[in-house]
Amino acid sequence: MNDQPRHPDAPAGCPVAHGAGITRLYGPESETDPHGIYEQLRKQYGSVAPILLEGDIPAWLVLGYRENRRVLDNPLQFSRDSRIWRDWKEGRVADTSPLIQMLGWRPDCVSQDGEPHRRLRTAVTDNLQAVTGRGIRRHVAHFANKQIDAFAGAGRADLVTDFADHLPMLVLTRVVGLAESEGRSLAESSHQIMKGSADSLAHNKKIMGVLGELAARKRAEPASDFATGLIDHHASLDEDELLNHLRLVLITGHTMTSNLLARALQLILTDTSRRSGLVSGQLDMSAIVEEVMWNTPPLAVLPGRFATSDLELGGCPIKEGDLLVLGLAAGNADPQIRPDTGISVAGNQSHLAFSAGPHECPAQNLGQAIIETAVNVLLHRLPGLRLAVPPEELTSTASTWESRLDSLPVEFTP
Numbered sequence: 001m002n003d004q005p006r007h008p009d010a011p012a013g014c015p016v017a018h019g020a021g022i023t024r025l026y027g028p029e030s031e032t033d034p035h036g037i038y039e040q041l042r043k044q045y046g047s048v049a050p051i052l053l054e055g056d057i058p059a060w061l062v063l064g065y066r067e068n069r070r071v072l073d074n075p076l077q078f079s080r081d082s083r084i085w086r087d088w089k090e091g092r093v094a095d096t097s098p099l100i101q102m103l104g105w106r107p108d109c110v111s112q113d114g115e116p117h118r119r120l121r122t123a124v125t126d127n128l129q130a131v132t133g134r135g136i137r138r139h140v141a142h143f144a145n146k147q148i149d150a151f152a153g154a155g156r157a158d159l160v161t162d163f164a165d166h167l168p169m170l171v172l173t174r175v176v177g178l179a180e181s182e183g184r185s186l187a188e189s190s191h192q193i194m195k196g197s198a199d200s201l202a203h204n205k206k207i208m209g210v211l212g213e214l215a216a217r218k219r220a221e222p223a224s225d226f227a228t229g230l231i232d233h234h235a236s237l238d239e240d241e242l243l244n245h246l247r248l249v250l251i252t253g254h255t256m257t258s259n260l261l262a263r264a265l266q267l268i269l270t271d272t273s274r275r276s277g278l279v280s281g282q283l284d285m286s287a288i289v290e291e292v293m294w295n296t297p298p299l300a301v302l303p304g305r306f307a308t309s310d311l312e313l314g315g316c317p318i319k320e321g322d323l324l325v326l327g328l329a330a331g332n333a334d335p336q337i338r339p340d341t342g343i344s345v346a347g348n349q350s351h352l353a354f355s356a357g358p359h360e361c362p363a364q365n366l367g368q369a370i371i372e373t374a375v376n377v378l379l380h381r382l383p384g385l386r387l388a389v390p391p392e393e394l395t396s397t398a399s400t401w402e403s404r405l406d407s408l409p410v411e412f413t414p
Contacts, residue, residue: 048314078305086321098196127229140373155414168257177225259298297353
């Protein structure tokens with residue numbers, strides 16, 4: 001780590017100013033052991049650490065639970081509006097950078113604060129509430145059964161690639177008003193954007209093209225779906241706002257739910273007591289989800305916040321326009337608030353997995369409905385379901401923002 005470049009904005013008084021190297025939060029090491037990197041940074045710097053993102057763009061990674069909450073709860077100090085991001089304003093971040101797909105300003109509720117944020121978020125939450133109560137579990141059961149039909153006779157499957165990777169997007173295509181045939185392609189494009197791949201810009205263009213066609217169709221032929229609800233909402237979204245909120249729901253909703261579903265299945269299949277408890281009805285699926293939210297949140301690092309003035313956080317002087325990224329996984333494991341990660345977190349919903357503050361995830365109920373229904377269908381459709389490899393052979397691959405389970409091979413009675 002010491003042969004890496006120094007943070008160009010390291011102020012006097014912060015630990016990084018004393019000649020330490022700066023860790024890149026991308027590359028081979030971060031792909032295989034992100035939690036090891038978080039702990040190494042915590043030992044070296046404390047609750048806030050200097051890092052480099054793709055293109056060696058400087059940022060601060062917030063590792064402490066309390067520091068994460070301070071940033072998330074205070075939009076006046078830590079804005080989501082990336083137009084104040086100094087490195088972007090001064091031309092060090094190209095518009096073609098994969099970081100733009102995650103951090104760049106868009107006309108959506110995530111990119112804004114105050115009254116503009118409230119107006120746009122209301123349109124999203126009102127319509128999510130409407131579609132969540134409109135037969136969502138029936139849609140999940142339909143697509144879950146259809147996915148299972150493809151492998152039920154084989155007696156073997158990979159519950160990541162054959163199930164969790166695509167199911168949430170299939171459900172979301174139905175929710176927003178898209179054709180089922182779009183689901184798998186959109187899931188792959190969403191994954192490439194989150195991964196920060198070299199062709200993430202092309203995948204984003206593809207998604208926006210599909211959504212542009214959807215918006216035109218729904219204006220001409222309204223229906224009972226999320227897209228029509230946004231078009232008709234009293235917040236009066238313009239075309240760019242409409243398309244970007246459809247994008248937001250598809251990409252964020254799919255990524256969060258896909259990762260969470262895979263991790264929940266991993267926990268169930270590596271702990272026979274949990275699996276038997278679910279089948280017998282003695283254990284509620286929400287308790288499984290809660291545990292996953294604490295230990296392996298679907299977004300390990302949340303992008304991002306931008307300092308609106310010079311201030312101090314975790315002992316580091318932060319400069320106006322600095323980028324901060326929120327270490328949700330690191331914050332959940334902060335020894336200051338969770339000295340023993342082996343202690344049960346049952347009934348404790350104060351994890352950071354859904355973010356917090358004004359920008360807290362508005363689709364929690366939708367994700368919960370997808371996961372609970374999908375797991376229920378899976379357990380009842382596949383008798384004798386069991387892990388096909390030793391638990392220690394399961395691996396994950398991380399990007400800057402997420403850590404995805406690579407595979408979950410299972411066996412069952414055909």
